[in-house]
Amino acid sequence: MSASVTSPKNVALFVTCLVDLTRPSIGFAAVKLLEQAGCTIMVPETQTCCGQPAYNSGDRKSAKEIAAHVIRAFEGYDYVVAPSGSCAGMIRYHYPALFADDDTMMVAVKTLSEKTYELTSFLHDVCGYAPEDVTLASSLTYHDSCSSLREMKVEGQPRALLKNVEGLEFREAEDRAACCGFGGTFCLKYSEISESMVDTKIDNLLATKADMLAAGDLGCLMNIAGRLKRRGSDMKVVHVAEVLAGMADGPGLGEGEG
């Protein structure tokens, strides 16, 4: 048995490359939440990226090599948790597909895949956690990332957790299952199509007249925030972990300190 009800869970944080590079506060918010939920947090030093850019570009060989690297880096923990449905989904569902014809790796792949979770679903479903004494006087709308929603089946968990934030008024947007147009390298290669998709998404988000937007995936958030700023909107954009950890006071994505 790796973890009992009473002993703390050994959780390795998969920081994700985007959080590492552009918004470390999300990683620290995740650490804070996981510690409050009774977990012991470790951050494996050799972690880099889950390999999705290669996998989705058709570079299966690089994707496999990177996946093998991740599998080694995250050996020996009870759980692996990522503040992203997309990266968690890559490990949970696509790593087994990558190594489907490789019996020597299958045990290690399955072991990792089964213990990997998206942050809000891990907090809610595995830890039974609910935030306490967090206040945010604001209205907020939520964007479900496609991989969270359709791959990791994350939908109710972030909403249930957000209900515990005092003063927060939650507003659902129209057509919320629609993609924001990020899609990793898609938004770079087909930027005009991506633009049309993010504009449709943004029109629905702005129609809620909420002060803030949160989501569980930084890729989508950077895409939506970047476009919101380009359109001159002042809707504040943050990661759901920052809201839940009471760390959403500072500047949102794409906002300066001043």
Added chain:
Amino acid sequence: MQVESRRFKKQAHEALHDENIQKAFSKVKTGFPVNRAKAVSELPEFDDLRDAARDLKNHILAHLDFYLETFEEQVTLQGGQVHWCSSYAEARDAVLKICEAANARTVTKGKSMITEEMSLNSFLEEKGIEPIETDLGEYIIQLAHETPSHIIAPALHKTKDQVTELFHEKHGKYGFHERLTDPQALVNEARSILRQKYVDADVGITGANFLIAETGSTVIVTNEGNGDLTQSLPKTHIAVSSIEKVVPTLEDASTLLRLLARSATGQEMSVYTTFSTGPRRADDIDGPAAFHVVLVDAGRSELVGSDKQDLLRCLKCGACMNHCPVYQAVGGHSYGWVYPGPIGAALNPQMVGLEEARHLPNASSFCGRCEEVCPVRIPLPKIMRLWREEAFEKQIAPKPERWGIGLWAFFTKRPALYRLATGLAARLLHAMGGRRGRISKLPLLSGWTSVRDFPAPLGKTFMQQWKEQKGAGK
């Protein structure tokens, strides 16, 4: 049909800036998907039916030869004839021979995607035979000399005002000179013209939604009844069908029929579901004197047993494109060949070549909505990814893209180097963001900044800060 998939990006650009196209396709979001969701919610066993349909189609594909031969036996027993065609050219010739034997001058046509694939209309015109499309949408685009932009709503890209102008321009020769704006009046005008065409036609050509092996029947579904008139009034009926449409029994057809209309339009059933078996018998009140089935392979048998075999389960319902944000944005014609949307992105590279259709499986955010609604659970994103892998391997993907990924992968596999590079990038990008906290122009990421600002990094990476905190004995 002429292939224009290579120009996908340019065509998408034009569609995104075309007011009429944007207006026409914005309707897709609020129409079909809403109706489908309602129909699905009213049928609790819908997902079980999808599993059953997937398994049924897999079974058929594993025994395709058996069911096709059984189908042929039954058609022959009923007095009809099956023509096996491995290519479009063979299929066109088979149709032409039948038409010539019937001394055909005009043929009426029901909606059929396989005859779009074969470019049958232009071929028949060249041979001096006039084809007349009888499905209203197909009729409209035939008048306008255009191609379908949706597999079940071929004239989806046309606004009502455009149809008004088109009919006004083209219907004068039939004595119609009024500029009609009421949709029902437009339909009635087209109908009254088509009515005589049905009677005059020498041959009726339809597609087939299903071929039933045990009875030798062909099945078509329509909402206008045009298919029935097309196949029962002329002396000769030709059903043109691709090989994967065969199903073992009538019960199997009804399993798939329960999914088809619900997935397509949200109807429980189409208005007309027509089964026809062989030519007219002595005591039949109507029906054609001659009955032919032209069976077309055109590359499909190559998919059997391949890693993309699942594509052959497709029922051609259109649910994937109805729910696709890319299709909704760029419309059907951008894809440059018969099948648009996710099914086109996954199928067209097989049919027209990966080099020609390379953009299609790439132009997807992998949002997964298509797979979520597919009535036969085709893993469309997975198949698009297989094409991306093939394009990467065969160096069809552009060089900068392949090199970029290679360089990035080089760093990603080397944590120490990766830390160094991300540490530098975070500092540099933070400085570029300045007090605004965002960057509006990045030379190497112009695909990003042409559309959006880049939210600037906060200065230090998570890993740097984590290490510092640990060092300070947090």
